[in-house]
Amino acid sequence: MHPLVRLVGVVALLGVLGGLCVHYDAVAPTHSPYPETDDLATDYDAHVGERTLLFGTVQRFEPDADRATIRVDSGEGAFEMTVHGFTERVRPGGFVQAYGTLREGRTIDASAVAVVNPAGGSAGYKYAVSAVGALLVLALFFRHWRVDRASLTFEVRADEWEVGRDG
Structure with a gap:
């Protein structure tokens, strides 16, 4: 697939997502009894x-x-x-x-x-733990995958592919 077509598709999906967010906010008062x-x-x-x-x-x-x-x-x-x-x-x-x-x-x-x-300082702790968790997930993801800039896709790292074929 051509990268420009993929980019247009991503922009269109983000536009739809933004429209859904605006719609949800407009009707939010009717959600609660x-x-x-x-x-x-x-x-x-x-x-x-x-x-x-x-x-x-x-x-x-x-x-x-x-x-x-x-x-x-x-x-x-x-x-x-x-x-x-x-x-x-x-x-x-x-x-x-x-x-x-x-x-x-x-x-x-x-x-x-x-x-x-239970106390006012709990919110900072929750955000810090969430940020550390997100960083660990990203590190694990990019340890096994890489971005191919030419095709704008994720690919399995070569060393992972070799291990999978030999095992």
Whole structure:
């Protein structure tokens, strides 16, 4: 296949992928059965009694009262919610998700709480481990394969081919 035809095909596929991303973003609010955080920030009282799934950063944790105060970020600005039924141990700065029923006074009666990051510094660790893993995968791939610039393809390295034929 001619390299120019291959390049046009790659550009076309990337264009389709970009279009799908734009489409997904345009219809994203219809994917969730729960109120959006922007709706809760602007008109909380209209959603009292509904089930919701919120993500937030722990501001205060009161283990003896089984509750925590979380900061929820939205496009309309951040707001605080009190989560009752909070049985997980987490420090301020940790990131959690809470599922439950919205109540008066920006309160949620949680039926489930999951700690995503127990402390604020966990995100950097996750990114570092992911980067190291990606580098190891790339190193392993290019140890066994090489790029043929003339045909814009990957080929098995010659030494790998020889070992495979002899074995």
